[in-house]
Amino acid sequence: MTTQNDSAQNKSIVQRALAGLVETGDVDALAQFLSDDFVHHRPGSVPSTRREWLAAVRAALVPLVGMQVEIHQVLADGDHVVVYSRRWLPDAGPEIAVVDIWRIDDGLIAEGWEIIEPTAQAAANLAWWEPARR
Known part of the structure; x- marks a missing residue:
């Protein structure tokens, strides 16, 4: 029982x-909180291992220097933590809304799921379930 x-x-x-x-762009600061068998999931893609995901985060930060995160x-x-954030690039770059779900096991982040939506497309995505207009 939690x-x-x-x-x-x-x-x-x-x-x-x-x-x-977020504050320093230091991927190693994040890495110390991940379990050795950490797995990261995104819709429509193959799950990433700890090593693969950290490499992807490092690579993503290079062109995104100055990315703002709120x-x-x-x-x-219990063992799940949900984070809702908004992120955008400097110079009026595109803005995204992100939901991360983290599973904690034995004091470390063991698993993560990430959903990303460009905020410019949010209104169109509000009615995806409605029948097509004829």
Whole structure:
């Protein structure tokens, strides 16, 4: 059985992991919070191992120097922590909304899921389930 204390501790782990990355761009600050068997998932792609995902994060940061990140919500329930953020590039680059779900195991982030939506497409995605107009 999980407690509110477990949720608070897991939320703190994720907040500390992301703070190092967001504030300094230091991927190694994030890496220390990941388990050796960490797996990252995105819709429509093959899951990434810890090594593969960290390499992708490093590569993504190079062209995105100056990326702005605003974390709007961090919610925790037991071993899962959900983070909602908005991110954009300098010079009026595209803005995205991101939901990350992290699973904590034995004090480390063991698994992550990420959903990304360009905010410019958000309105079109609100009605995807409606029948096509004839």
